[in-house]
Amino acid sequence: xxxxxxxxxxxxxxxxxxxxxxxxxxxxxxxxxxxxxxxxxxxxxxxxxxxxxxxxxxxxxxxxxxxxxxxxxxxxxxxxxxxxxxxxxxxxxxxxxxxxxxxxxxxxxxxxxxxxxxxxxxxxxxxxxxxxxxxxxxxxxxxxxxxxxxxxxxxxxxxxxxxxxxxxxxxxxxxxxxxxxxxxxxxxxxxxxxxxxxxxxxxxxxxxxxxxxxxxxxxxxxxxxxxxxxxxxxxxxxxxxxxxxxxxxxxxxxxxxxxxxxxxxxxxxxxxxxxxxxxxxxxxxxxxxxxxxxxxxxxxxxxxxxxxxxxxxxxxxxxxxxxxxxxxxxxxxxxxxxxxxxxxxxxxxxxxxxxxxxxxxxxxxxxxxxxxxxxxxxxxxxxxxxxxxxxxxxxxxxxxxxxxxxxxxxxxxxxxxxxxxxxxxxxxxxxxxxx
Amino acid sequence: xxxxxxxxxxxxxxxxxxxxxxxxxxxxxxxxxxxxxxxxxxxxxxxxxxxxxxxxxxxxxxxxxxxxxxxxxxxxxxxxxxxxxxxxxxxxxxxxxxxxxxxxxxxxxxxxxxxxxxxxxxxxxxxxxxxxxxxxxxxxxxxxxxxxxxxxxxxxxxxxxxxxxxxxxxxxxxxxxxxxxxxxxxxxxxxxxxxxxxxxxxxxxxxxxxxxxxxxx
Numbered sequence: 001x002x003x004x005x006x007x008x009x010x011x012x013x014x015x016x017x018x019x020x021x022x023x024x025x026x027x028x029x030x031x032x033x034x035x036x037x038x039x040x041x042x043x044x045x046x047x048x049x050x051x052x053x054x055x056x057x058x059x060x061x062x063x064x065x066x067x068x069x070x071x072x073x074x075x076x077x078x079x080x081x082x083x084x085x086x087x088x089x090x091x092x093x094x095x096x097x098x099x100x101x102x103x104x105x106x107x108x109x110x111x112x113x114x115x116x117x118x119x120x121x122x123x124x125x126x127x128x129x130x131x132x133x134x135x136x137x138x139x140x141x142x143x144x145x146x147x148x149x150x151x152x153x154x155x156x157x158x159x160x161x162x163x164x165x166x167x168x169x170x171x172x173x174x175x176x177x178x179x180x181x182x183x184x185x186x187x188x189x190x191x192x193x194x195x196x197x198x199x200x201x202x203x204x205x206x207x208x209x210x211x212x213x214x215x216x217x218x219x220x221x222x223x224x225x226x227x228x229x230x231x232x233x234x235x236x237x238x239x240x241x242x243x244x245x246x247x248x249x250x251x252x253x254x255x256x257x258x259x260x261x262x263x264x265x266x267x268x269x270x271x272x273x274x275x276x277x278x279x280x281x282x283x284x285x286x287x288x289x290x291x292x293x294x295x296x297x298x299x300x301x302x303x304x305x306x307x308x309x310x311x312x313x314x315x316x317x318x319x320x321x322x323x324x325x326x327x328x329x330x331x332x333x334x335x336x337x338x339x340x341x342x343x344x345x346x347x348x349x350x351x352x353x354x355x356x357x358x359x360x361x362x363x364x365x366x367x368x369x370x371x372x373x374x375x376x377x378x379x380x381x382x383x384x385x386x387x388x389x390x391x392x393x394x395x396x397x398x399x400x401x402x403x404x405x406x407x408x409x410x411x412x413x414x415x416x417x418x419x420x421x422x423x424x425x426x427x428x429x430x431x432x433x434x435x
Numbered sequence: 436x437x438x439x440x441x442x443x444x445x446x447x448x449x450x451x452x453x454x455x456x457x458x459x460x461x462x463x464x465x466x467x468x469x470x471x472x473x474x475x476x477x478x479x480x481x482x483x484x485x486x487x488x489x490x491x492x493x494x495x496x497x498x499x500x501x502x503x504x505x506x507x508x509x510x511x512x513x514x515x516x517x518x519x520x521x522x523x524x525x526x527x528x529x530x531x532x533x534x535x536x537x538x539x540x541x542x543x544x545x546x547x548x549x550x551x552x553x554x555x556x557x558x559x560x561x562x563x564x565x566x567x568x569x570x571x572x573x574x575x576x577x578x579x580x581x582x583x584x585x586x587x588x589x590x591x592x593x594x595x596x597x598x599x600x601x602x603x604x605x606x607x608x609x610x611x612x613x614x615x616x617x618x619x620x621x622x623x624x625x626x627x628x629x630x631x632x633x634x635x636x637x638x639x640x641x642x643x644x645x646x647x648x649x650x651x652x
Contacts, residue, residue: 067606070580079600131607251448257456259466264457280590281583286568290634297479308629309598317595336512346471
């Protein structure tokens with residue numbers, strides 16, 4: 001949205017500038033519309049005035065949305081210029097018509113305004129809309145003019161969006177308040193306990209000064225104190241047992257974590273977020289990891305794949321242009337980005353992505369976890385042999401529509417009633433993965 | 436007292452072992468590390484540190500590098516992958532040759548290139564699957580130019596950046612383009628769309644072209 005503000009002055013200028021056509025048409029509106037409609041029908045060549053007829057505006061809006069909206073807005077520069085006032089600033093309405101129908105021909109003819117425009121917009125050529133009739137272009141202009149003459153809707157829209165954002169920010173406050181209140185209450189409780197402790201000891205000292213019966217003394221100074229409980233055999237046994245059991249569990253857990261890299265989430269040279277790309281924009285995993293259907297490796301995207309989008313999207317909402325700038329720099333200097341590999345399957349084991357994703361149809365998330373929610377990717381699964389084998393024992397072979405498996409399924413069904421698992425076709429053979 | 440000592444030893448062993456696990460930046464402890472690292476060049480498991488694994492090095496390599504180092508010093512940026520040699524021609528199993536028309540030959544491609552695939556339901560279905568992989572997020576599910584990347588998304592009331600200039604397939608200028616035109620544009624890009632030839636094989640591009648034509652009806 002930052003790009004909008006840059007063009008506000010331009011928009012204001014077109015709005016505040018005294019506009020001859022606007023002035024004239026507003027005074028003699030009715031009469032003029034009649035003349036215009038008449039002119040449009042009878043003398044097409046003289047129909048250079050922009051219609052205010054709602055029918056024309058509606059037709060123009062439909063055409064604009066279907067054909068122009070991709071690159072143009074009325075009040076805002078996008079790929080192409082903002083179109084408000086285009087009927088005033090260009091050489092003539094006829095010029096607009098010929099430019100829309102075939103911009104490259106106009107530029108090739110050396111017409112100065114067209115050439116200037118072409119160079120100003122980085123030599124981006126406008127698509128030729130040769131199927132447009134003059135009438136269509138006039139309708140589009142009618143729509144553009146109607147939109148441009150509306151009192152700036154952006155100014156009215158902004159406060160509402162700002163207001164919409166604030167309650168969301170406020171919604172976070174009560175929870176922090178709650179936490180503060182909770183902590184405060186706990187502190188008060190602890191203070192109360194301390195005060196009570198003091199009271200008890202003071203009371204004891206006060207009672208001790210008086211002469212008491214044996215029974216009363218036992219109440220004041222019980223034989224079973226916390227100290228005596230700590231020293232008792234039972235208590236010591238429980239403590240030793242629990243410590244030993246927990247220690248043993250920790251040792252076993254520790255031993256099992258050797259060689260397992262689950263949870264490994266290294267910092268990457270560029271803070272790329274899968275949450276934004278795969279989660280929010282819903283870009284298919286395979287768009288970037290192009291090898292996953294064909295190769296052993298899913299492949300890490302090369303810089304040109306990043307640049308497919310980031311040639312235009314150059315500022316991120318979180319890190320601005322700092323992180324995206326690194327991609328652009330790598331592209332311009334032709335230096336590969338040295339990403340840190342996260343899933344390091346030992347060299348002693350073979351794994352092929354194509355077999356699992358293309359043939360078996362396993363979802364990426366089955367092994368890689370909820371990647372689309374991760375800002376920093378971590379290894380989700382164990383990637384141990386037990387983990388592989390467990391899945392091979394449980395999973396049915398995806399034989400649907402795959403003639404390769406037809407005979408195997410037939411032989412399997414002769415001897416067994418259960419569906420064919422990966423295990424049944426050699427999914428546990430040592431040499432499938434270790435050779 | 437002996438019991439307490441053994442307990443203490445056990446606990447410290449447990450604490451030591453928990454540090455073997457991976458997490459965050461820490462890759463954890465490897466078991467049998469010299470079976471983990473490939474000695475041969477691997478494109479994606481590349482170790483650039485020449486001293487990596489010095490402690491398990493038992494062979495004297497002529498250039499003195501340690502056990503794990505497996506990068507090619509003679510390649511640009513020490514990469515293990517290289518671009519194919521100049522003027523080599525890659526062929527796939529169907530014997531297809533690479534597409535050689537240059538980016539500026541769009542008009543020629545549009546009028547001369549014919550889709551070698553038939554319009555069977557199977558081809559169009561796989562074209563749809565490929566479209567959903569490679570095109571959908573910009574061009575939108577129906578080709579209206581309203582994919583999430585093109586239109587931008589709103590997260591927590593904040594509008595995220597968008598990729599402007601994605602046309603509607605049904606717009607007047609694009610409605611009647613040929614499959615050859617679509618194929619050429621996927622390969623080399625056009626206007627704001629960059630080249631996707633490196634990501635999508637020629638056969639898949641023709642399948643997508645077939646499917647795009649069904650979207651334009």
